[in-house]
Amino acid sequence: MNIWEKMLNVDRRWIFLLIGIACVVPFFNPLGLPILPSAEVMGIYDHIEGLGPDNAIIVSFDFEPGTAAENQPMSVAALRHAFARNIPVYVTSYWPLGQAMAAMAISELTDESLEDYFKYVEWEDWASIRDQGIVDRAGIEEAWTAEGNTLPENARGWVFEGRDIAFLGYLPYFHLVILGMTSSIASQFPTDVSGTPLEEMPIYQDHKSLRDIDLAVTSAGGSACVSWITYGREKIGLPIAFGVTAVMATDYYIFIQSGQIVGQMGGLRGAAEYEVLLKENGYNKGYGKAFIGMDVQNIAHLLIIFLVVLGNIAFFAGGFHKKTKLKGRR
Amino acid sequence: MTETIGLWVAALFTIGIYSFLYKENPLYRLAEHLVIGVSLGYNIAITYTNVIQPKLLDPISSGEQGAWLLLVPAILGLLYITRFFPGVGWLSRYPMAFLMGAGMGVGFPLSMKAQVLRQLEASLIPLYETGMAWDVVIGNVVMVLGTLAALIYFFFSKPHKGLFFGTGSKIGIWVIMIGFGATFGFTVMGRISLLIGRIQFLLGDWLHIIE
Amino acid sequence: MKRSIPLAIVMVGGILFMIQYFIPHQHSQTLFDYYTQWAPIVGAFALVLGVGSLYRLHSHKIKRKAKNWQYSYAVLVPLFLIPIFALIMPESLGGGIMQNMGGDRVTQGVFDFAYLNVQVPIQATMFSLLAFYIASAAFRAFRAKSALASILLIAAVIVMLGQVPIGELIGKWFPKIGLWILRYPNLGAKRAIALGVGFGMLATQLKIIFGVERNWLGGAGK
Numbered sequence: 001m002n003i004w005e006k007m008l009n010v011d012r013r014w015i016f017l018l019i020g021i022a023c024v025v026p027f028f029n030p031l032g033l034p035i036l037p038s039a040e041v042m043g044i045y046d047h048i049e050g051l052g053p054d055n056a057i058i059v060s061f062d063f064e065p066g067t068a069a070e071n072q073p074m075s076v077a078a079l080r081h082a083f084a085r086n087i088p089v090y091v092t093s094y095w096p097l098g099q100a101m102a103a104m105a106i107s108e109l110t111d112e113s114l115e116d117y118f119k120y121v122e123w124e125d126w127a128s129i130r131d132q133g134i135v136d137r138a139g140i141e142e143a144w145t146a147e148g149n150t151l152p153e154n155a156r157g158w159v160f161e162g163r164d165i166a167f168l169g170y171l172p173y174f175h176l177v178i179l180g181m182t183s184s185i186a187s188q189f190p191t192d193v194s195g196t197p198l199e200e201m202p203i204y205q206d207h208k209s210l211r212d213i214d215l216a217v218t219s220a221g222g223s224a225c226v227s228w229i230t231y232g233r234e235k236i237g238l239p240i241a242f243g244v245t246a247v248m249a250t251d252y253y254i255f256i257q258s259g260q261i262v263g264q265m266g267g268l269r270g271a272a273e274y275e276v277l278l279k280e281n282g283y284n285k286g287y288g289k290a291f292i293g294m295d296v297q298n299i300a301h302l303l304i305i306f307l308v309v310l311g312n313i314a315f316f317a318g319g320f321h322k323k324t325k326l327k328g329r330r
Numbered sequence: 331m332t333e334t335i336g337l338w339v340a341a342l343f344t345i346g347i348y349s350f351l352y353k354e355n356p357l358y359r360l361a362e363h364l365v366i367g368v369s370l371g372y373n374i375a376i377t378y379t380n381v382i383q384p385k386l387l388d389p390i391s392s393g394e395q396g397a398w399l400l401l402v403p404a405i406l407g408l409l410y411i412t413r414f415f416p417g418v419g420w421l422s423r424y425p426m427a428f429l430m431g432a433g434m435g436v437g438f439p440l441s442m443k444a445q446v447l448r449q450l451e452a453s454l455i456p457l458y459e460t461g462m463a464w465d466v467v468i469g470n471v472v473m474v475l476g477t478l479a480a481l482i483y484f485f486f487s488k489p490h491k492g493l494f495f496g497t498g499s500k501i502g503i504w505v506i507m508i509g510f511g512a513t514f515g516f517t518v519m520g521r522i523s524l525l526i527g528r529i530q531f532l533l534g535d536w537l538h539i540i541e
Numbered sequence: 542m543k544r545s546i547p548l549a550i551v552m553v554g555g556i557l558f559m560i561q562y563f564i565p566h567q568h569s570q571t572l573f574d575y576y577t578q579w580a581p582i583v584g585a586f587a588l589v590l591g592v593g594s595l596y597r598l599h600s601h602k603i604k605r606k607a608k609n610w611q612y613s614y615a616v617l618v619p620l621f622l623i624p625i626f627a628l629i630m631p632e633s634l635g636g637g638i639m640q641n642m643g644g645d646r647v648t649q650g651v652f653d654f655a656y657l658n659v660q661v662p663i664q665a666t667m668f669s670l671l672a673f674y675i676a677s678a679a680f681r682a683f684r685a686k687s688a689l690a691s692i693l694l695i696a697a698v699i700v701m702l703g704q705v706p707i708g709e710l711i712g713k714w715f716p717k718i719g720l721w722i723l724r725y726p727n728l729g730a731k732r733a734i735a736l737g738v739g740f741g742m743l744a745t746q747l748k749i750i751f752g753v754e755r756n757w758l759g760g761a762g763k
Contacts, residue, residue, distance in 0.1 A: 012677045016351045019676040023525050027533055027540045033706035038720065064369075065661040066668035069527020070520060096376040097369060097664075100656050169380055172584035173429065179436060180577030183570070187578050191384050230437065230444040246520030250513045253728045254735055257473075258452030260444065267516060268523035269704050292541075293526040298707040300522040300672075305698055307680040315684055336658035343659065347666040351673055363615035365663040368655050370595060371623030373588060375652065379627065381585040385578075403579035407586030414593050422590075423547035423758055425583050430757065431551030432576050434746045435558030441746070445739035449732055469725035476729025477736075484737050502733070507689050509730025511696025512722050518675055518697075519704050525672035528665060 004318025008311070015307065022303045026296040034276075035294060040256055041273040043263025044241040047215055048078065049281075053086040053137035055214040056207040060228070061102040062094035062174075063221030067245050068101055073271035073290035074243030075219040076105050077278060083109060083118045083159055084283045086137050088203040090185065090213070092177075093170040094224040099193065102167065109159075116156045116284055123161040123196050130162075135202050137163065156283075162192075162201040169193040175227040182210045182236045210238050215262065219243035225252070229260050243270065268293050341536040344528055453477050476505035548752045555750030595620065619655060626651040696722055 063071040093099040110120040168189040218225040232238035246267025271290035346357035389397040413422040483502030490499040599613035685691040702708035703719020748754035
């Protein structure tokens with residue numbers, strides 16, 4: 001067994017160890033290299049930037065915990081952008097396990113121990129303001145602060161449950177639910193996940209069906225996002241933005257070029273680009289998990305390329321391309 | 331306290347599953363089984379509280395107008411259970427037929443629009459316009475010819491010979507390989523991202539040695 | 542009764558709703574609304590099939606003391622316990638996870654505990670195992686044996702370098718070429734594949750609607 005053969009037959013657990021080290025060490029020595037946002041991600045950012053309190057969007061958690069490392073930062077970024085601009089958001093989920101991912105994202109953005117959080121005002125807490133018949137966003141906030149509520153120092157803004165957010169959650173056969181929402185959102189979701197009737201919510205008064213929605217951001221771990229195009233975009237022209245795992249991202253460039261989606265966040269890089277845009281434009285003081293993750297990704301990618309090159313050198317230098325069979329355990 | 335216990339349980343499972351990289355072991359097997367039970371159990375709970383209760387039981391019990399009509403989907407749905415009784419198992423085809431037939435009918439024109447017509451339309455673009463950067467012009471040519479060539483490659487009703495089918499399919503496979511290369515590159519990024527996510531949990535949420 | 546009526550339901554439903562798309566008359570819209578409201582209710586019961594099959598499989602395993610039968614309890618116990626906890630503590634359905642809203646993170650219910658600390662870490666870690674295998678595959682299987690394999694490899698390396706910030710340090714053109722590959726040749730290939738899949742899907746849908754494809758009927762009650 002020559003050296004090349006020995007190298008190619010190395011116990012794969014050594015390679016496992018190498019990749020593990022390559023993903024741990026950079027956390028302690030960050031490179032801090034800049035990430036430039038691509039046109040695909042800026043398409044989504046600009047679209048949301050053009051919206052305000054009179055519009056409404058959907059942020060759909062169409063993934064499960066398996067791909068949360070990629071998908072969750074995208075959804076969190078889109079939600080943050082919407083909360084900061086007081087854009088009403090319907091939160092839905094294509095899969096049952098996605099509903100709790102949505103809960104975790106809302107929880108993260110409203111966590112009072114974190115910088116730049118949003119102070120969550122529960123439905124019952126601002127009942128008196130609704131009773132006064134105040135419906136516009138600025139009026140609600142004004143009345144709320146007039147009641148003696150002040151925004152905590154670390155907080156970026158208020159999120160009024162039922163006006164700024166309606167957490168609708170999961171329903172089975174979600175592609176048909178999308179279709180149903182083209183007629184009426186309340187017919188599909190009579191209540192939010194806590195049981196509050198949708199028809200009583202201020203968000204619903206101006207946004208009764210998908211026809212009244214200005215963007216659906218779907219963060220998907222599989223092909224669920226395509227259902228939003230098929231049943232939302234093609235049925236009523238609903239603008240769609242994709243947040244997809246890197247594995248799927250290359251397949252969906254066709255939808256960007258065809259104009260069926262306004263943009264796409266592809267994998268952790270896409271999420272990091274959105275985080276950069278949020279920070280650069282003052283929506284967040286720091287970066288999120290995706291940006292930090294991309295810093296670590298640098299070394300891992302270099303290692304993988306190194307392994308590919310090394311494997312090929314050993315393969316050709318060892319003459320295995322001339323049909324010399326590799327011996328030993330692989 | 332619960333949160334701390336939770337973090338330790340989560341960390342134990344994370345490390346337990348990574349121990350599989352060294353050798354298959356009971357902790358991995360336990361995790362593998364638990365994940366199925368928990369996810370389906372969660373699914374049952376969510377389906378009950380999100381669908382059965384608000385969309386079926388509540389309207390019927392509160393006597394909403396026309397709520398009795400909901401008995402139709404409820405009975406249809408219940409027919410699924412007959413699947414477990416050999417004599418009447420065929421009844422479970424009725425709810426399947428209800429969902430599938432109409433679902434495909436609704437979906438057919440929309441899928442055709444989304445995945446065929448719009449894609450064909452998007453391939454018919456001007457390759458050059460004044461002011462277009464040269465890389466975009468080359469790109470457009472590559473994209474349009476690439477689509478055509480790759481379609482020829484997948485067309486198996488004619489032998490891949492001659493200028494059109496022969497050369498076309500050869501160009502097609504080259505374009506497809508570039509596409510697969512891009513997918514591989516992205517797949518690497520995706521897989522590493524998931525690993526980074528877990529390391530962020532272990533080093534950050536659990537051990538608090540990184541931010 | 543056993544085959545013809547389900548096939549007829551599929552055909553009538555399929556044709557009716559295809560026409561509905563082109564004639565959005567008030568009556569057809571009402572029909573459409575009923576269908577989309579009922580579909581999740583009917584679909585919800587389909588879960589019974591999954592639960593039933595899983596229960597049968599694992600209870601048999603336990604009864605027969607098959608290999609690794611003890612682990613079947615790890616499937617069955619949460620399968621039934623979690624819905625029970627959800628029923629007796631319904632506020633923990635999402636509400637529990639969100640309990641830190643308002644500052645004080647109160648103890649989570651069993652339901653959320655299982656999701657946050659069992660489901661999330663196990664599922665996420667299992668998916669992340671693939672990072673190790675893809676690294677191993679990169680070393681062992683990714684060979685530039687032919688011109689076609691080489692072009693795949695080159696495209697992959699450029700795209701990989703283009704996606705990470707360090708790529709730009711190595712060569713300014715990596716991100717540019719990487720994006721160009723994604724936007725043009727990759728798009729061409731993927732569109733051809735998507736068209737193939739699209740046509741195939743449409744053909745299958747038509748075959749099912751018109752009863753040519755009947756595999757979905759399964760074997761029950763032949």
